[in-house]
Amino acid sequence: MAEGRITTRTREILRRHGLQLKKSLGQNFLTEDRVLHQIVEAADLDEQSGVLEIGPGIGALTEHLADEAKSILAVELDQRLIPILDELFVAYPHVKVLHGDAMKVDLHRLIDEHLGDCERRHVVANLPYYVTSPILMRLLEERLPLDSIVIMVQKEVAERLTSEPGTKAYGSITVTTQYFTEPEWVTLVPAHVFMPRPQVDSAVIRLKVRRTPPVDVRNEALFFRVIRAAFGQRRKTLPNALAAGLFGGERKGEVTAWLDEAGIDPKRRGETLSLEEFAQFTNLLDERLDDLT
Numbered sequence: 001m002a003e004g005r006i007t008t009r010t011r012e013i014l015r016r017h018g019l020q021l022k023k024s025l026g027q028n029f030l031t032e033d034r035v036l037h038q039i040v041e042a043a044d045l046d047e048q049s050g051v052l053e054i055g056p057g058i059g060a061l062t063e064h065l066a067d068e069a070k071s072i073l074a075v076e077l078d079q080r081l082i083p084i085l086d087e088l089f090v091a092y093p094h095v096k097v098l099h100g101d102a103m104k105v106d107l108h109r110l111i112d113e114h115l116g117d118c119e120r121r122h123v124v125a126n127l128p129y130y131v132t133s134p135i136l137m138r139l140l141e142e143r144l145p146l147d148s149i150v151i152m153v154q155k156e157v158a159e160r161l162t163s164e165p166g167t168k169a170y171g172s173i174t175v176t177t178q179y180f181t182e183p184e185w186v187t188l189v190p191a192h193v194f195m196p197r198p199q200v201d202s203a204v205i206r207l208k209v210r211r212t213p214p215v216d217v218r219n220e221a222l223f224f225r226v227i228r229a230a231f232g233q234r235r236k237t238l239p240n241a242l243a244a245g246l247f248g249g250e251r252k253g254e255v256t257a258w259l260d261e262a263g264i265d266p267k268r269r270g271e272t273l274s275l276e277e278f279a280q281f282t283n284l285l286d287e288r289l290d291d292l293t
């Protein structure tokens with residue numbers, strides 16, 4: 001079969017610049033137009049959209065985004081790729097390439113500076129897999145002014161983010177993501193469309209950022225502590241896991257009673273609790289802890 005356009009483009013750019021891709025930076029570049037189209041389509045962009053792209057690589061996705069959106073800010077960690085990106089987008093004043101680490105740069109300031117005049121803002125990215133969860137948690141927990149996040153992630157991560165209570169894939173990242181967004185599976189992406197080919201398949205998901213959370217939580221910090229504790233020690237019973245994560249292993253009796261009071265059978269495992277049940281228990285716990293102080 002003849003080599004596709006993007007594969008040829010990628011090989012050509014890498015050869016011309018004498019570049020070896022770095023596995024440690026998660027550099028698996030997309031080489032199929034069809035998948036690039038699917039990602040851009042899922043983001044539902046128009047001439048009022050601003051896009052933050054994390055990890056543009058050598059700009060395969062950026063090129064497609066540049067055709068659809070008003071402004072693009074592309075943050076790339078690998079300094080070697082910056083001159084290549086600058087050269088590729090020299091004639092695109094609405095594409096700004098920035099050398100930086102998406103885990104460290106001030107995203108609020110950058111979005112305000114570069115995408116502030118856009119009506120809608122999106123993150124669109126083929127994320128580096130070694131840092132997917134921390135980047136996603138950062139995007140959500142910092143409450144950036146975003147409408148949606150369309151990301152390519154490892155298939156297993158996509159399954160976690162879109163899973164239901166009681167399934168193996170359901171975890172603290174699921175609950176946290178579903179608290180901030182409505183996740184939607186877009187498409188499965190086989191490993192062979194990347195260069196170099198990774199060990200695992202991938203998937204594109206779309207996270208529609210919620211304006212308000214779907215459950216009423218009075219103490220958010222406590223809510224996230226409860227979630228982490230419930231999933232922290234999967235083999236423990238729920239009262240044991242919560243007592244261990246929240247009270248250093250003490251107060252198991254009280255935790256059991258509070259679960260009962262919140263209408264949650266203490267014999268259940270943490271991974272069977274819904275978002276509503278986590279909120280219910282946290283609100284009760286917050287009240288009871290207040291009463292005790």
Ligand SMILES: C[S@@+](CC[C@H](N)C(=O)[O-])C[C@H]1O[C@@H](n2cnc3c(N)ncnc32)[C@H](O)[C@@H]1O
Pocket residue numbers: 025026027028029030031054055056057058059060061062075076077078100101102103125126127128129131
């Ligand atoms: C999976 S590749 C995607 C490249 C390109 N967008 C594509 O779809 O072909 C991930 C990119 O993220 C970059 N990267 C890795 N860690 C990063 C970080 N902490 N901040 C910003 N970019 C990062 C890598 O250098 C690489 O270019």
